Amino acid sequence: MRPCTSVMHLFGRWLRGCSRRSRNRMPRRLREPLSYFRLLLKSLYFNSLTNSDVVVDSLFEPVFWMVDILTRWFGKVFVFLVVALTSSILFIAYFCLLPLVLHTYSPGWIVWHICYGHWILVMITFHYYKATSTSPGYPPKMKNDIPFVSVCKKCIIPKPARTHHCGICNTCILKMDHHCPWLNNCVGHFNHRYFFSFCLYMTLGCLYCSISGRNLFIDAYNAIDSYYHTPPPPYTFKDRLFHKSVIYMWVLTSTVAVALGGLTVWHAILISRGETSIERHINSKEARRMMKRGKVYKNPFNYGKLNNWKVFFGVEKKSHWLTRVLLPSGHVPYGDGLTWDIYPLKKDMMPV
Numbered sequence: 001m002r003p004c005t006s007v008m009h010l011f012g013r014w015l016r017g018c019s020r021r022s023r024n025r026m027p028r029r030l031r032e033p034l035s036y037f038r039l040l041l042k043s044l045y046f047n048s049l050t051n052s053d054v055v056v057d058s059l060f061e062p063v064f065w066m067v068d069i070l071t072r073w074f075g076k077v078f079v080f081l082v083v084a085l086t087s088s089i090l091f092i093a094y095f096c097l098l099p100l101v102l103h104t105y106s107p108g109w110i111v112w113h114i115c116y117g118h119w120i121l122v123m124i125t126f127h128y129y130k131a132t133s134t135s136p137g138y139p140p141k142m143k144n145d146i147p148f149v150s151v152c153k154k155c156i157i158p159k160p161a162r163t164h165h166c167g168i169c170n171t172c173i174l175k176m177d178h179h180c181p182w183l184n185n186c187v188g189h190f191n192h193r194y195f196f197s198f199c200l201y202m203t204l205g206c207l208y209c210s211i212s213g214r215n216l217f218i219d220a221y222n223a224i225d226s227y228y229h230t231p232p233p234p235y236t237f238k239d240r241l242f243h244k245s246v247i248y249m250w251v252l253t254s255t256v257a258v259a260l261g262g263l264t265v266w267h268a269i270l271i272s273r274g275e276t277s278i279e280r281h282i283n284s285k286e287a288r289r290m291m292k293r294g295k296v297y298k299n300p301f302n303y304g305k306l307n308n309w310k311v312f313f314g315v316e317k318k319s320h321w322l323t324r325v326l327l328p329s330g331h332v333p334y335g336d337g338l339t340w341d342i343y344p345l346k347k348d349m350m351p352v
Helices: 002-021 028-043 052-061 061-073 075-104 107-133 190-211 213-229 237-273 278-292 305-313 320-326
Strands: 164-166 171-173 179-180 185-187
Touching: 028 179, 061 171, 075 107, 075 237, 107 190, 190 213, 190 237, 190 305, 213 237, 237 278, 237 305, 305 320
Parallel strands: none
Antiparallel strands: 164 171, 179 185
16 A cells, blocks of 8 residues: 555656646646646545555446446336246246146145245235335434434435445435345345345245246257257147247246345345345454454344344244245334344344
């Protein structure tokens, strides 16, 4: 960091010397941009906290700004894609696969497929709607007595603990995890549970379609491969459409199951640790800093793995695992997202 700062100082002194020698002969329209450039250069080394990360972030700020703008514009397009792709799978399941199941499966398997499939469908639809329509939570913009940890340099308002600024939403978010373009919404304190539940049940639904449709996919793939034989098999247009629909469904659901499944596992690990995606990076950096001092960093929001899940899902008694986790529930999470020192927890849910 010291060589970088020294080079910047020398460069700044050179600019000052050049500007003094040519101040009288330089036009005004050139002096103003040069002064502005010097001011920007000074801002990179005005204190001892400047490092390579600050310089890189400053240089890439236009890129970040462009990504935020594009994500904000295409948010509704991503939501439309989720709805359209999910609807296409439902169309294939109802009009192509369900008649086949009713004619070939035993009554027990028919009941299981219908019950499980519709339960997954209800859970996916409910949690996706709630995740997109529920506000993640915003800190108050008026003066109040709520404790805060810093002041947002963009909103110019106090930031409570676990609050971060979203450049896409252009506001601060309570307990912000990330901005999800597929929801066209931030994932924060009040919709984090809906987001994770949607990811979980969408993954289970895709796995269900992928595993149960594996044999149909193999048969359809072999049938399409035989299209190019001589002479071609006597398949009708309806048969060809059925085969291509099965392949489309299996490929799409298998791909989503792998990609979304990895994301779901990652968020499950974060929830078990009592932290968000942003806090994961902050806590890792803080743990390394404390380690250099011979100390151990402990996450103040970690109540233990089981208790973290109870707090996340809002489970207060055993029946809530059914009514609030395995069934649709619109209950609000613990706390207001502004203070985190007091939770309505029982003794068995205190930090361990």
